[in-house]
Amino acid sequence: MKGxxxxxxxxxxxxxxxxxxxxxxxxxxxxxxxxxxxxxxxLREPDVPEQKMNAVDIVTKTDTDVEEFIxxxxxxxxxxxxxxxxxxxxKGQSKQYLVTDKPTWIVDPLDGTVNxxxxxxMFCVSIAFVVHQKxxxxxxxxxxxxxxxxxxxxxxxxxxxSTQLPLLGKSLGSLPKNAxxxxxxxCEWGKDRRDNPSSNLHRKVDTFxxxxxxxxxxxxxxxMVHGMRSLGSATLDLAYVAMGSFDxxxxxxxxxxxxxxxxxxxxxxxxxxxxxxxxxxxEDCQIEQAKLGGRLYLAVRPAFGAVDGSETGRQSQExxxxxxxxxxxxxxxxxxxxx
Amino acid sequence: MKGxxxxxxxxxxxxxxxxxxxxxxxxxxxxxxxxxxxxxxxLREPDVPEQKMNAVDIVTKTDTDVEEFIxxxxxxxxxxxxxxxxxxxxKGQSKQYLVTDKPTWIVDPLDGTVNxxxxxxMFCVSIAFVVHQKxxxxxxxxxxxxxxxxxxxxxxxxxxxSTQLPLLGKSLGSLPKNAxxxxxxxCEWGKDRRDNPSSNLHRKVDTFxxxxxxxxxxxxxxxMVHGMRSLGSATLDLAYVAMGSFDxxxxxxxxxxxxxxxxxxxxxxxxxxxxxxxxxxxEDCQIEQAKLGGRLYLAVRPAFGAVDGSETGRQSQExxxxxxxxxxxxxxxxxxxxx
Numbered sequence: 001m002k003g004x005x006x007x008x009x010x011x012x013x014x015x016x017x018x019x020x021x022x023x024x025x026x027x028x029x030x031x032x033x034x035x036x037x038x039x040x041x042x043l044r045e046p047d048v049p050e051q052k053m054n055a056v057d058i059v060t061k062t063d064t065d066v067e068e069f070i071x072x073x074x075x076x077x078x079x080x081x082x083x084x085x086x087x088x089x090x091k092g093q094s095k096q097y098l099v100t101d102k103p104t105w106i107v108d109p110l111d112g113t114v115n116x117x118x119x120x121x122m123f124c125v126s127i128a129f130v131v132h133q134k135x136x137x138x139x140x141x142x143x144x145x146x147x148x149x150x151x152x153x154x155x156x157x158x159x160x161x162s163t164q165l166p167l168l169g170k171s172l173g174s175l176p177k178n179a180x181x182x183x184x185x186x187c188e189w190g191k192d193r194r195d196n197p198s199s200n201l202h203r204k205v206d207t208f209x210x211x212x213x214x215x216x217x218x219x220x221x222x223x224m225v226h227g228m229r230s231l232g233s234a235t236l237d238l239a240y241v242a243m244g245s246f247d248x249x250x251x252x253x254x255x256x257x258x259x260x261x262x263x264x265x266x267x268x269x270x271x272x273x274x275x276x277x278x279x280x281x282x283e284d285c286q287i288e289q290a291k292l293g294g295r296l297y298l299a300v301r302p303a304f305g306a307v308d309g310s311e312t313g314r315q316s317q318e319x320x321x322x323x324x325x326x327x328x329x330x331x332x333x334x335x336x337x338x339x
Numbered sequence: 340m341k342g343x344x345x346x347x348x349x350x351x352x353x354x355x356x357x358x359x360x361x362x363x364x365x366x367x368x369x370x371x372x373x374x375x376x377x378x379x380x381x382l383r384e385p386d387v388p389e390q391k392m393n394a395v396d397i398v399t400k401t402d403t404d405v406e407e408f409i410x411x412x413x414x415x416x417x418x419x420x421x422x423x424x425x426x427x428x429x430k431g432q433s434k435q436y437l438v439t440d441k442p443t444w445i446v447d448p449l450d451g452t453v454n455x456x457x458x459x460x461m462f463c464v465s466i467a468f469v470v471h472q473k474x475x476x477x478x479x480x481x482x483x484x485x486x487x488x489x490x491x492x493x494x495x496x497x498x499x500x501s502t503q504l505p506l507l508g509k510s511l512g513s514l515p516k517n518a519x520x521x522x523x524x525x526c527e528w529g530k531d532r533r534d535n536p537s538s539n540l541h542r543k544v545d546t547f548x549x550x551x552x553x554x555x556x557x558x559x560x561x562x563m564v565h566g567m568r569s570l571g572s573a574t575l576d577l578a579y580v581a582m583g584s585f586d587x588x589x590x591x592x593x594x595x596x597x598x599x600x601x602x603x604x605x606x607x608x609x610x611x612x613x614x615x616x617x618x619x620x621x622e623d624c625q626i627e628q629a630k631l632g633g634r635l636y637l638a639v640r641p642a643f644g645a646v647d648g649s650e651t652g653r654q655s656q657e658x659x660x661x662x663x664x665x666x667x668x669x670x671x672x673x674x675x676x677x678x
Contacts, residue, residue: 040507114566118523119506120584121484145460145484167458168379184457189567195548195556205548209540217534227453228528230569245459 007101009131011154017078018152021127021139022161024073025150028066028125029143032110035062036119036144059113063087066109070127074105081105086257096337097293099256104130108257112233121145126235128260133292138264140239149239151268157242165269166244166302174306174316175247179323180223183247185211186237188230190253200252203329207250210327221327234297238262241299242269249299250324252276252331256293263290263299270302272317278325287318295333298324346440348470350493356417357491360466360478361500363412364489367405367464368482371449374401375458375483398452402426405448409466413444420444425596435676436632438595443469447596451572460484465574467599472631477603479578488578490607496581504608505583505641513645513655514586518662519562522586524550525576527569529592539591542668546589549666560666573636577601580638581608588638589663591615591670595632602629602638609641611656617664626657634672637663 009017039058067087074083082104089098099106105127110116112123121144129137136153149165151157157165166172176182187208192200213222229246231237234254240246242265263273272287276296279285290297300320303313311319348356378397406426413422421443428437438445444466449455451462460483468476475492488504490496496504505511515521526547531539552561568585570576573593579585581604602612611626615635618624629636639659642652650658 039510114523115584118566118584118586119582120523120568120579121486147460171378184453184459184571189551193551193553193556193561193563195552195561201548201551205544209534209544212528212532212540213534214532217532222532222534224532227457227571228569229459229571230567232523232566232568240459243458245454245457247457 007103007131009103009136014136014152017129018137018150018155020077021129021137022148022150024070025125025127025139025141026148027073028070028109028127029141029148031066031069032062032116032123032125033143035065036116059110059117062116063110063113066125067107070107070109070125078103083107084257085109086255089255089257095335097256097335098337099130099133099292101132106130106135106257106260108235111235111258112231115232120232122231122233122236124233124235124239126257126261128257128264130260130292135260135264135267135292138261138268140235140261140265142236142239147239149242149265151242151265153264153268155268157265157269159243165242165265168244170304172244172302172304174303174311174313175300175320179316179320180211180225180248180327181215183225183320184227184229184245185223185225186229186231186240186246186249187211188232188234188237188251190251192253198332200331200333203331204252206329207327211324218327223323223327234258235262238266238299241271241301242266244269244301247301248320248324249297250276250328252296252333254295254297259297260292263292266299270313272300272314272321274298274321276328277330278328282322282325287321291338293335293338295335296331298328346442346470348442348475353475353491356468357476357489357494359416360468360476361487361489363409364464364466364478364480365487366412367409367448367466368480368487370405370408371401371455371462371464372482374404375455398449398456401455402449402452405464406446409446409448409464417442422446423596424448425594428594428596434674436595436674437676438469438472438631440471445469445474445596445599447574450574450597451570454571459571461570461572461575463572463574463578465596465600467596467603469599469631474599474603474606474631477600477607479574479600479604481575481578486578488581488604490581490604492603492607494607496604496608498582504581504604507583509643511583511641511643513642513650513652514639514659518655518659519550519564519587519666520554522564522659523566523568523584524562524564525568525570525579525585525588526550527571527573527576527590529590531592537671539670539672542670543591545668546666550663557666562662562666573597574601577605577638580610580640581605583608583640586640587659587663588636589615589667591635591672593634593636598636599631602631605638609652611639611653611660613637613660615667616669617667621661621664626660630677632674632677634674635670
């Protein structure tokens with residue numbers, strides 16, 4: 001790498017990497033659509049059952065093919081960069097956190113795989129470029145929605161390269177005075193479905209019910225959010241937080257390829273990403289950025305100063321964070337190798 | 340009305356009504372997008388605060404304007420038809436069920452209002468044409484997704500007038516042998532947020548946790564669904580059931596304008612819509628169509644015969660219905676005036 005500091009990337013370099021990432025993201029998304037279309041064609045011809053693959057095979061093949069396409073595209077142009085892909089990582093045995101300070105691509109070729117197998121539009125390709133553990137470029141393309149989200153350090157976050165996020169701009173204002181009231185709260189049920197009081201399923205459901213209940217309910221913890229949403233894609237949850245459509249997203253269990261690009265989107269749009277689990281001193285602690293591989297995330301949408309000047313956008317975001325922490329049950333997800 | 344039977348509508352008439360409904364649906368959807376865009380423009384100019392409206396005002400005005408546009412378009416062409424619109428109905432005091440056997444338009448100018456205020460793409464216009472209490476035409480247009488769903492009695496269900504639903508065709512096959520396992524289960528948290536054991540919130544959450552839990556959990560009621568989804572739009576939930584993207588949708592509390600068009604979509608695509616609440620003899624009762632104004636709905640996606648010939652598509656749907664009923668807590672929604 002050029003640059004005065006080891007591993008630093010200049011703005012000029014970043015600009016060209018950004019254009020490249022968008023191009024690769026679009027191409028990869030088109031390959032996802034191609035896989036979906038060929039599945040429609042293929043499976044409508046019942047005469048060739050020997051060529052059929054089941055949904056799991058199709059996802060595995062699509063995942064592998066698209067990740068390989070992205071990986072090769074990157075290797076050709078940036079042979080010195082590291083690469084961590086969901087598909088190749090998952091084949092390994094280790095769940096160690098492997099991201100170093102080197103310029104690193106973190107890629108999920110297909111986020112929302114269950115949605116993809118069901119042809120539900122909430123799936124996407126997610127490409128992040130990370131330097132010194134910070135996502136500095138994020139590209140998320142949901143081809144069936146025709147929505148491309150992109151962000152680059154210092155350049156803001158964008159929808160389809162033409163509309164700056166958040167979509168409603170300053171009209172979003174601060175977080176509601178009674179947040180999480182009036183908020184759209186996005187959350188996912190996840191894969192841990194054990195039915196015992198200490199399972200993540202029950203910890204999540206307790207939190208969900210706190211967020212949904214009337215204010216007087218749940219021994220005063222009722223959050224009375226305006227809406228509860230579950231899309232089945234962590235990446236798109238974050239994209240819609242960046243867009244300002246979701247006020248809050250709270251989740252545990254994700255891996256870095258699920259969130260790296262989305263975190264860049266949210267931060268460049270003016271949002272905040274911290275940890276899902278309330279610190280011991282949650283009422284007055286400093287609110288720190290989420291660790292990339294920490295598996296615990298709480299995202300808050302972009303915010304602007306209150307009309308009456310009573311607080312800044314950041315202050316309103318931090319207020320909302322503490323109001324979620326107040327109602328959040330600690331989740332139980334581990335991560336070896338993360339300091 | 341012409342026709343040999345009172346209130347009957349011939350196939351020719353229906354065809355022309357169908358084309359009209361699609362045109363009006365598209366136009367109405369463009370008006371929703373216009374309202375969204377003008378909000379972006381208007382609210383980015385902080386110099387004119389006196390012209391600002393809050394999100395609730397905007398929705399009310401958009402709702403009213405778009406419903407009036409649809410109502411007038413219908414009245415000009417079909418002055419003899421009845422009209423029931425969400426906005427005009429809600430202004431009345433009565434919650435009586437008002438649909439007669441006459442040809443009747445049932446319209447929700449904006450379903451997913453919370454999504455609309457947050458610029459989250461899952462909002463739509465919903466237009467149904469109902470004869471003898473049966474939805475025979477359904478048009479649902481989600482303009483921010485650019486997805487137009489349409490269906491007409493005997494003509495099937497379509498996406499953007501070009502792709503027949505379900506999207507994956509016969510490859511969908513029957514419902515999974517272990518349904519609700521492997522299924523995407525769609526559900527909504529709704530507006531009843533009372534925190535007591537008999538509230539609809541708690542009845543719903545009990546059902547949700549049954550559906551999500553590992554099979555051995557919940558005293559054997561664990562459904563281990565593949566995914567839980569909540570979009571915040573009953574109409575789009577039904578559209579995605581028709582598309583085959585959601586296998587199951589279970590909900591109470593909707594009104595006829597939330598579901599009339601969607602029911603037509605699901606039925607024309609080959610799906611099934613019955614009641615959310617398990618009958619007393621749920622294990623072997625005949626499975627009846629949901630009542631239009633019954634406020635309780637369980638929808639199952641289109642299905643085809645099992646590859647091994649062991650059951651028809653309908654049989655697999657009915658099996659799935661009973662497996663949801665087994666796990667569903669009875670919901671408490673009333674409807675005066677419905678026989």
